[in-house]
Amino acid sequence: xxxxxxxxxxxxxxxxxxxxxxxxxxxxxxxxxxxxxxxxxxxxxxxxxxxxxxxxxxxxxxxxxxxxxxxxxxxxxxxxxxxxxxxxxxxxxxxxxxxxxxxxxxxxxxxxxxxxxxxxxxxxxxxxxxxxxxxxxxxxxxxxxxxxxxxxxxxxxxxxxxxxxxxxxxxxxxxxxxxxxxxxxxxxxxxxxxxxxxxxxxxxxxxxxxxxxxxxxxxxxxxxxxxxxxxxxxxxxxxxxxxxxxxxxxxxxxxxxxxxxxxxxxxxxxxxxxxxxxxxxxxxxxxxxx
Amino acid sequence: xxxxxxxxxxxxxxxxxxxxxxxxxxxxxxxxxxxxxxxxxxxxxxxxxxxxxxxxxxxxxxxxxxxxxxxxxxxxxxxxxxxxxxxxxxxxxxxxxxxxxxxxxxxxxxxxxxxxxxxxxxxxxxxxxxxxxxxxxxxxxxxxxxxxxxxxxxxxxxxxxxxxxxxxxxxxxxxxxxxxxxxxxxxxxxxxxxxxxxxxxxxxxxxxxxxxxxxxxxxxxxxxxxxxxxxxxxxxxxxxxxxxxxxxxxxxxxxxxxxxxxxxxxxxxxxxxxxxxxxxxxxxxxxxxxxxxxxxxxxxxxxxxxxxxxxxxxxxxxxxxxxxxxxxxxxxxxxxxxxxxxxxxxxxxxxxxxxxxxxxxxxxxxxxxxxxxxxxxxxxxxxxxxxxxxx
Numbered sequence: 186x187x188x189x190x191x192x193x194x195x196x197x198x199x200x201x202x203x204x205x206x207x208x209x210x211x212x213x214x215x216x217x218x219x220x221x222x223x224x225x226x227x228x229x230x231x232x233x234x235x236x237x238x239x240x241x242x243x244x245x246x247x248x249x250x251x252x253x254x255x256x257x258x259x260x261x262x263x264x265x266x267x268x269x270x271x272x273x274x275x276x277x278x279x280x281x282x283x284x285x286x287x288x289x290x291x292x293x294x295x296x297x298x299x300x301x302x303x304x305x306x307x308x309x310x311x312x313x314x315x316x317x318x319x320x321x322x323x324x325x326x327x328x329x330x331x332x333x334x335x336x337x338x339x340x341x342x343x344x345x346x347x348x349x350x351x352x353x354x355x356x357x358x359x360x361x362x363x364x365x366x367x368x369x370x371x372x373x374x375x376x377x378x379x380x381x382x383x384x385x386x387x388x389x390x391x392x393x394x395x396x397x398x399x400x401x402x403x404x405x406x407x408x409x410x411x412x413x414x415x416x417x418x419x420x421x422x423x424x425x426x427x428x429x430x431x432x433x434x435x436x437x438x439x440x441x442x443x444x445x446x447x448x449x450x451x452x453x454x455x456x457x458x459x460x461x462x463x464x465x466x467x468x469x470x471x472x473x474x475x
Numbered sequence: 476x477x478x479x480x481x482x483x484x485x486x487x488x489x490x491x492x493x494x495x496x497x498x499x500x501x502x503x504x505x506x507x508x509x510x511x512x513x514x515x516x517x518x519x520x521x522x523x524x525x526x527x528x529x530x531x532x533x534x535x536x537x538x539x540x541x542x543x544x545x546x547x548x549x550x551x552x553x554x555x556x557x558x559x560x561x562x563x564x565x566x567x568x569x570x571x572x573x574x575x576x577x578x579x580x581x582x583x584x585x586x587x588x589x590x591x592x593x594x595x596x597x598x599x600x601x602x603x604x605x606x607x608x609x610x611x612x613x614x615x616x617x618x619x620x621x622x623x624x625x626x627x628x629x630x631x632x633x634x635x636x637x638x639x640x641x642x643x644x645x646x647x648x649x650x651x652x653x654x655x656x657x658x659x660x661x662x663x664x665x666x667x668x669x670x671x672x673x674x675x676x677x678x679x680x681x682x683x684x685x686x687x688x689x690x691x692x693x694x695x696x697x698x699x700x701x702x703x704x705x706x707x708x709x710x711x712x713x714x715x716x717x718x719x720x721x722x723x724x725x726x727x728x729x730x731x732x733x734x735x736x737x738x739x740x741x742x743x744x745x746x747x748x749x750x751x752x753x754x755x756x757x758x759x760x761x762x763x764x765x766x767x768x769x770x771x772x773x774x775x776x777x778x779x780x781x782x783x784x785x786x787x788x789x790x791x792x793x794x795x796x797x798x799x800x801x802x803x804x805x806x807x808x809x810x811x812x813x814x815x816x817x818x819x820x821x822x823x824x825x826x827x828x829x830x831x832x833x834x835x836x837x838x839x840x841x842x843x844x845x846x847x848x849x850x851x852x853x854x855x856x857x858x859x860x861x862x863x864x865x866x
Contacts, residue, residue, distance in 0.1 A: 238802055267832075267833070295833075357681075359834065359837045359839070360837075361569075361676075361677075361681045361837065362568075362569050362837075362839070362840050363834050363837040363838050363839035363840060363842075364839055364840070395832040395835050396835075397682060397835050397836060397837065398681070398682070398837060419682060421682075421835055421836070423756075423805075424805055425714075425719070425720060425721065426684060426699075426720040426721055427719070427720050428682045428720070452718075
């Protein structure tokens with residue numbers, strides 16, 4: 186499986202600064218270009234002053250948030266996309282409120298088969314509100330998989346799911362060695378789709394989520410032919426390195442909008458001997474899109 | 476769950492104690508980092524004093540049934556897995572601690588002309604910490620350090636380290652660059668930098684990152700070994716909350732796994748390069764992590780990283796980005812490479828291996844050898860530069 190990344194020559198990409206002092210750092214970084222310009226050379230990575238790096242990171246974050254949202258809204262487990270490359274964009278930062286990002290980026294198919302090189306292209310406007318979840322996303326993407334093919338693949342996946350024997354005797358997907366049995370792949374794809382909703386809601390200008398593993402799956406019988414299942418996912422948040430368990434319940438039928446409900450475990454809060462409660466939990470609690 | 480009522484002075488088990496025992500057993504399941512959360516509850520119990528803490532520790536012997544069964548299976552399989560030579564060891568599979576240590580013993584025996592193993596210390600749970608030394612002789616040659624597995628869930632790093640060790644002995648005498656390097660310098664590889672954490676990823680929690688140290692006043696376990704170094708300790712990008720994945724520990728080098736390396740490298744006194752290997756993100760980085768301040772030989776490190784990444788790319792087309800840690804990944808304080816650099820090791824690099832999030836820590840075993848092959852070319856580039864830029 187080919188990994189996908191922006192080409193090497195441009196250094197300094199990646200996530201954001203430290204979370205706790207974020208607004209301060211943002212402010213500081215806005216002031217830095219003045220200082221950086223005064224230094225003769227060498228101080229920074231070749232050719233990229235501080236604000237350009239910050240811009241770059243925000244563009245990446247925005248692209249990710251937009252993609253999570255796009256994947257969720259498309260509701261198609263066989264047409265999931267991942268970020269290939271940020272191409273251009275601009276971020277406006279307001280230290281008090283958050284930031285607005287316009288970004289154009291290319292995408293690749295998540296279920297990359299050998300020999301495929303399909304690149305889609307998306308443009309998005311993303312509004313991050315300081316430290317608040319649910320970035321506002323406006324995104325359009327070019328079609329990179331023919332509608333009919335997508336529908337066929339979705340329907341195939343749907344049939345595979347319906348044929349699974351319950352209760353599913355699965356401990357985790359992938360297993361600890363990274364292996365996903367081909368017969369279980371549909372479960373993973375659907376889980377990724379459902380997790381996209383969760384990851385979209387939780388992505389901020391600083392936090393970045395990945396789906397690490399499914400740890401439990403349960404499919405429910407339905408009266409109306411929809412796919413209905415509960416699963417537990419472990420999300421990995423990169424800046425804090427935390428693993429966040431989330432219970433997700435989703436209902437899906439090919440071509441219909443995805444319905445998702447979830448609850449993520451709150452991060453461990455600092456304990457004091459006094460036993461006082463609830464520090465700053467980052468993950469939102471019970472939310473739904475019904 | 477509020478704190479347990481204090482003031483327990485009655486000796487022997489009491490109804491209250493038994494209740495506490497029950498509650499603690501649920502808590503221990505959480506504290507042990509149990510992974511399957513379905514139907515579980517998270518209970519927070521605050522130990523008020525030493526007695527309650529020791530009660531909690533006594534519960535260590537109580538394990539969920541599933542783990543006991545797994546251990547039995549593990550023991551049975553163990554006798555089958557331990558091989559007598561490295562020729563039957565699969566480099567394209569993930570191994571557990573016993574298998575790796577067994578491989579090390581065989582490896583050292585089979586290549587005793589240039590490989591030896593050094594016991595540099597013990598982990599918190601008293602496991603042996605081993606370092607492989609590759610040397611063609613001489614006394615106190617300038618040296619290169621490589622560590623893998625400082626974060627236990629990053630399995631691709633141990634696997635890459637093992638493959639690399641084997642590659643070094645295979646290539647010595649064949650690859651002129653590697654041969655020149657080994658003639659003038661020694662290479663040290665610490666394959667399992669966090670053995671307790673690693674054992675835990677096999678037994679209980681595949682996504683465990685930290686070590687397994689415990690301390691009074693908290694039921695949370697473990698310190699992030701890559702935040703426990705004496706360089707900008709406690710700064711931004713590390714966490715004073717013991718429950719956090721980036722908890723830096725009570726003080727620099729508080730963790731035996733870190734202290735062992737510090738003591739070894741310091742006593743040796745002649746290390747010229749240090750490479751610390753992590754996953755995932757596909758990045759090659761140099762100090763600093765603790766601040767945006769560039770190091771004095773920034774330009775040189777930038778160019779070296781660029782060359783190394785290019786060499787890596789040429790193997791399988793894998794794209795890496797590079798730069799300083801703080802500008803490429805995030806601000807992180809108390810990290811290995813910052814300490815190395817501040818200790819005078821000019822060529823200090825940190826890798827984040829494959830992939831970029833598709834599988835993340837659970838990189839399929841089929842990617843081990845391709846990852847190791849490409850990473851080797853980058854490591855070799857760094858080592859060559861270190862050789863030709865003696866200081």
